Amino acid sequence: MEYGRRRPLLVIRGRSIGWLPPLLLLVGVILLDFNTGEHFRIITWIVLVPGTAAAMCGVWTTAAYSVASLVTYVAVDSAWPAEYQAGFGDFVLVALGGALATLVAAVRVRQERQLVHIQDIAETTRRTVLRPLPPGWAGLDHAGVYLAADVDARVGGDFYDIQPGPHGTRVLVGDVQGKGLGAVEAAAALLGTFREAGYHEKDLTTVAERLETRMLRHRSHRAALGRSDGDRFATAVLIAFPEDAPGVIDVVNFGHEPPLAVGPHGVRELPCGDGLPIGLTDLAGGLPPVHRVPVAADETLLFVTDGVTEARDGPGTFFPLADEVARAVRADPARTDPRRLVRRVRDGVLRHSGGCLEDDTTIFAVRRAAEGPAGAGEEQGAAGGGGAAGGPG
Known part of the structure; x- marks a missing residue:
């Protein structure tokens, strides 16, 4: 038995799709920002993308979404005229949110692996006592x-x-x-x-x-x-x-x-x-x-x-x-x-x-x-x- 193997949270037909909700959220924020007026900029909501990934994906996937969110923020915000841009303050917010999301994902994955390890030991103990017939x-x-x-x-x-x-x-x-x-x-x-x-x-x-x-x-x-x-x-x-x-x-x-x-x-x-x-x-x-x-x-x-x-x-x-x-x-x-x-x-x-x-x-x-x-x-x-x-x- 392989101990400590993390089990994906969202699975369809044996394949993990934990990466899909953050991607949909990323695309949705971009579309909403371009389809709302200059007085209602929601591009800073992109900080939710790495936060969502931290709850569903692995560390490297969360880090990738953090970088993608930061790059997307710069690209989308720069497409607006200078007087309507969100600015450097929100850039720092997105960057800090991505870093914290990656840290949270690392802690979550580590705890999941420890829990799976404990459950595997418990299952092995049960099978040792209740042998398969x-x-x-x-x-x-x-x-x-x-x-x-x-x-x-x-x-x-x-x-x-x-x-x-x-x-x-x-x-x-x-x-x-x-x-x-x-x-x-x-x-x-x-x-x-x-x-x-x-x-x-x-x-x-x-x-x-x-x-x-x-x-x-x-x-x-x-x-x-x-x-x-x-x-x-x-x-x-x-x-x-x-x-x-x-x-x-x-x-x-x-x-x-x-x-x-x-x-x-x-x-x-x-x-x-x-x-x-x-x-x-x-x-x-x-x-x-x-x-x-x-x-x-x-x-x-x-x-x-x-x-x-x-x-x-x-x-x-x-x-x-x-x-x-x-x-x-x-x-x-x-x-x-x-x-x-x-x-x-x-x-x-x-x-x-x-x-x-x-x-x-x-x-x-x-x-x-x-x-x-x-x-x-x-x-x-x-x-x-x-x-x-x-x-x-």
């Missing part, structure tokens, strides 16, 4: 979207992943309490543990136990460093697709929004969050139970974080997720496709909230693909062959 990964059709409440930050504590392995495919979706880099660190710690335990552990309860232990260790480390977020926790849903039982899934819910099973014949809610969040299960005396739930082959599992269910409209009404999805599926049963379902929920949330999200929002949908779990077989083969860590699994 190949199409049909682990025998699942899937789609996901992440919307940051702070569009400039691009990072938060929401997370999801699919992990194939010799004991079936596991899915984890969750939301770390809080925001910022501390939440990202906790999400990264949980995902790292999930990717290892989800692959190696046969029992889903053991995977859940490993997640709880990892959060406690993470909190202990943060507290030892004197950080104020040493009590962080995470709600999450842990799903297993057993290879020997294609018509069911196993669910462990750590106090998260219950997933929805969306099929052509309707929408139903999977077991609710009967456990406490990861990092707090000791308060309930143990881990949440494992629920085995039947899931039809044409049903898609829809996971959301509280950015969806807590999205409000103007009067303060929460987004009716289940009703919206049920209505959409009744109108078009093909909307159970994960990609179409995620797009529908995303558009519905943004429309309902007027585009003003109060919390980071993740929407993730999965269902069994028609073909077998090729991803699992590939990963098992890589593991058996001594493949290096850091591959897709």
Whole structure:
């Protein structure tokens, strides 16, 4: 990835046209000056040309407009009789305005590059935590979207992943309490543990136990460093697709929004969050139970974080997720496709909230693909062959 590359402000068909408004303004000032009387000289308005360029163009383009404005001022003003010329005072004004505009453009471009650099780092951080998932990964059709409440930050504590392995495919979706880099660190710690335990552990309860232990260790480390977020926790849903039982899934819910099973014949809610969040299960005396739930082959599992269910409209009404999805599926049963379902929920949330999200929002949908779990077989083969860590699994 190339960091710090400035993005043009005005683009048409991939080409920057930031130079066009200053040019039109330059031509307009010239025409107006020649078509107005001698008692209404507006040639000094040409100082607006480099000022406009400073807001839209690069440094060298702004400097070029500054010089062009100064030369044009001299040429146009000299074309008038001596008694009607604007004079040296306005010449100094145009020259000074061009110099200041060039300086402003240099400062603006530098700040834009710094901002783009920060955004690129944030995007890389997010992709490191939320790794891209190949199409049909682990025998699942899937789609996901992440919307940051702070569009400039691009990072938060929401997370999801699919992990194939010799004991079936596991899915984890969750939301770390809080925001910022501390939440990202906790999400990264949980995902790292999930990717290892989800692959190696046969029992889903053991995977859940490993997640709880990892959060406690993470909190202990943060507290030892004197950080104020040493009590962080995470709600999450842990799903297993057993290879020997294609018509069911196993669910462990750590106090998260219950997933929805969306099929052509309707929408139903999977077991609710009967456990406490990861990092707090000791308060309930143990881990949440494992629920085995039947899931039809044409049903898609829809996971959301509280950015969806807590999205409000103007009067303060929460987004009716289940009703919206049920209505959409009744109108078009093909909307159970994960990609179409995620797009529908995303558009519905943004429309309902007027585009003003109060919390980071993740929407993730999965269902069994028609073909077998090729991803699992590939990963098992890589593991058996001594493949290096850091591959897709």
